[in-house]
Amino acid sequence: MSESATTSRVERRMRKTAANLTAVSRRLTAERGLAGFTIEEVCSAVDVSRRTFFNYFASKEDAVIGVNPDDEYRLFAEKFLARGAGEWPQVLNDLIDLAIQHIESDEMDPREHSDLMVALEREPRLLARFIGLSRDRDRQLRGLIVERQGVDGDDPRAAAIVSIVGSLMKSTADTFVDPANDQDFAVILSSSLDAMRLVLAVPTP
Missing domain, CATH: 1.10.10.60 (Homeodomain-like)
Structure with a gap:
């Protein structure tokens, strides 16, 4: 071997x-x-x-x-940056693709996500820490996007992509843990991304 x-x-x-x-x-x-x-x-x-x-x-x-940020973050950063700069829609595509790869490798269980939500509601200090870590991850992700695209740190497109990814992940998680749901996380996430693209394709009045 x-x-x-x-x-x-x-x-x-x-x-x-x-x-x-x-x-x-x-x-x-x-x-x-x-x-x-x-x-x-x-x-x-x-x-x-x-x-x-x-x-x-x-x-x-x-x-x-x-919490196991170092190894996972390094691996994610390497994969994301290795895809190289491109059009902004591709940045979003790559982030969702990498998220799906990670989710499929972990075989996410709806019960576990539900347990986390209940645990956060039950323990305020856990919730505060979780929020802080989420903000840190958003800052890290924005930094990676800025680095890959070669733009200024305050570029609004980088901030917009971070917000979109966060919203998609949250809405997907909410659907995933619904007792009536019978779809995998990756399927829901992909469908949510397709719906978002459809809505954003409507011309601005």
Whole structure:
């Protein structure tokens, strides 16, 4: 087996372990609140050691939110920048395409997203942290767009794309967790993007 194949297998296993720790942490927080369970309970449910937990997350709060920014951000940034500067609609296309790749690789579960929303409502400090992280990600994304397109940092087109992506992801998540929904996240996201394009194609009066 090649070194790259071995590395990919290890990376997949690590992503799966992190995802399982987050899923259990979200479920327990939604059910009991942060103070209602221990890290040992999470580890037992995922069948890993306490030491393994701290290899991935610094706290229960980090596990609930799914904080693992460095590696994921670097990988995303490399893929996004590698596509090169282009027309502005293509920037949006690439962002949605990369989001779908990430979602499909993680096999997103509607229950997990619902648990996160309940956990955020139950724990104000988690909500505040989540909002702060979302703002940080928006700033990072805007910076990547500016870098890729070679425009000024205050270019309104970069800000507009960040806003569009955020709105699309939120509306897609709301539809995804609806009990009546039977579509994958990626399908809903693609459909939402198509609808947005249709609306924006209408000439300005």
